[in-house]
Amino acid sequence: MVEPRIIIVGAGPAGTRAAEACVQAGIRPIVLDEGRRDGGQIYRRQPDNFTRPYAKLYGSEAGRAQALHETFDGLKGKIDYRPEALVWNIAGGQVWTASQTYQDALPYDALLLCTGATDRLMPVKGWQFAGSYSLGGAQVGLKSQAVSIGHKVVFMGSGPLLYLVACQYVEAGAQVVAVLDTAPYSARIKALPDLLAVPSVLWNGVALTMKLKRAGVAVYNGIKPLEINGNAAEGVSGIRFRTGAGVEQQIACDAVAMGHHLRPETQLADLARCAFTFDPVTRQWLPERDGDGRSSVAGTYLAGDGAKILGARSAEASGRLGALAALADLGLPVDKGEMASLRGDVGTYAKFARGLAKAFPWPSEQASQLPDDALLCRCEGVTAGDLRAVMRETGAQEANRAKAFSRVGMGRCQGRYCGLAAAELIAAEADIPVEQVGRLRGQAPVKPLTIAIGDDQ
């Protein structure tokens, strides 16, 4: 029998565990990853010549990070690992990759998409000024290069990453001026029953809050962001917000890291023509999959946070489970008992993730409250007022229609950063449910592709 060709996209927790399962089954998968090193975002590895210890880089998750990295290192030679490879399209049963100007088209029998997540962002007036970062971006700077995004940093948004990155900055010696959480503290209490599904992770979160308090960082709950102060020439100079008690405050800073938990990177699933459904809990469109990770398209499997935000621990389980499902579908022997146990693990994390969504709700109302002069789509320079004017003039109420007329979400990020907020703004203006606004259709290339592609081949 010819060895089936399995392609895994992504070398984070899900991709690594998927590759491990393939190797254990005697298959040599192709592992494509955009990063220079494996580990993905949460377990991002520092450059080769950096020597910070695991405990310093990954805190409470040091053991998991080290285990994952060691697993991946052990797979080298047994997998066809291609780092710094952008998958820019999936079509015709092939994965289309670009590494600098080198292009390739790889056929597959099974495709596992372990594409991970990026920050879910809610625009704030002034978020285009230099010094505005996503929480993930702020964390990349620290983990990869040991640099802070500024001298006086404010963390704003909600979700576990808000506290985690703020703590990592405190530990690294950066000056964290404040943590501004849009979620009211009461939401966390209500979410406790679900959060207790994984007590150790819940405890990690509590410990982060305590650590910030001990470090003397001001933590505000239930705030409403009003504006990032600054100008185009000198960047961020401060932040203006309303406290939970309704008092307007201003804090001076030279950098802001923001985010509201995460959103899955689903563009490749979209290009692979997977069906999507609206998830009312997170108010996001997610690719459909069965309990094992099978998408609506035969031979295409979805695992990790790229399919649904369930966290890194769940990603390890769903990555392995997705690979076992693929192997089983290819007719290879797999341990059915192990699959059942992995399914149970993923379910536990799903309950915890529901808790997180309750504890740190996406402040959808902020999109509709954006002032007209606030930039909504940074790539294309579209303000909230521009979009509202286009809606009034054309009657557009569907995401792709609004994009065609206003350019919102039409730029280099293809709406990955502004799309969710734009949909909320449209829904509020049109007074329709956000699912009726629909979702932006993904188009290749999922990230910018050089016109010089293939030039030297």
Next chain:
Amino acid sequence: MSGASDVIIVGGGLMGSSAALFLRGHGLSVTLLETDLIGRQASGTNFGNVRRQGRPIHQLPLANRAIAIWRQSRELLGADVEYLQSGHIRVCYRERPELVGSMEEYAANARAEGLELELLSGNALRDQFPFFGPDVLAGSYSATDGHANPRLAAPAFARAAARLGAVIHENTKIVDAQKVGEDFIVTAADGRTFRAPILLITAGAWGNALSSQFGEPVPIVPKGPNMSVTEPIPYSILPAVGVMTPLEEETVYFRQVARGNIVLGGSTRGPSFPDQYRAYVEPQNTLSQLKHIRRLAPQLGKLNIIRVWSGIEGYMPDSQPVMGPSATTSGLYYAFGFSGSGFQIGPGVGETMAEIIAKGATDIPIQPYRIERFATPS
């Protein structure tokens, strides 16, 4: 009966939308029916060339009529469709010197139809437009052509028509059309029916499905344009640029929009599926397009594309549209199958069809587009 009017138009692309506007100008009541949303397919996904040069000489009167509408589009539509009369250049490569002769002959014939073209050597072109690569042998420059934004154009015509009283139904898929007595009865998938003594079919790639119901099938082939766009750079490339070549693969073109992005088009067209309402960009066609763009303008190799797209276009075997009255049924008119070249002439098509319907005749030559050319001898 959902509605009765003087004219029913089936197909809300640029042709149908502009016809609706001009029919209202003649005082006729209009109902415009669109399967999806106005201008979503060929009209909204094409390159956006407002180009007369390169069209068949017999089409230039229609193109001239259209350019007059584009020039006053802002006033006519009350909307900015980003029309820029910034020029158009058609070039040929060193390996095809015989095309210079074709360009000269075309320029002479075009001048007789009121289109002035200036022939330039490769070096003269490169002096003025330094982005051209060394393979470019010569070019034909039209100062009075340009480009516009396809995403905005057809919807702007439709809104202008609606303001003048045209009734527009989107999300209305027509499944049946027939003539009963003096009237056409047109039925939507959800059972609604519409009645009018005149029916205009502007249904693009879906045109044949309706013309067949009147005994006039045509060999239309659905395809999709191969489009890309770059990240924005400072606005500096004024004219739209295209390659004259017999090879489809080499036929690429680009234009820069005022915002700074460069729109790339051409090379091999992709498949499209009218029944499923989908069109796909094939990755190998994107790669082929970028390769030929690098040859045309090597400096563009330093940029990134950020998005590709396609849409559903209807192509006729002779690349000429079906335009004019039906040969079988009085009161029935067609304007579809523009074969990837309908954007510039679109508003002229709408005005001409309105004229034919309202006045019974036009001075614009449309004889080459008659549907009878596809009739099978009985």
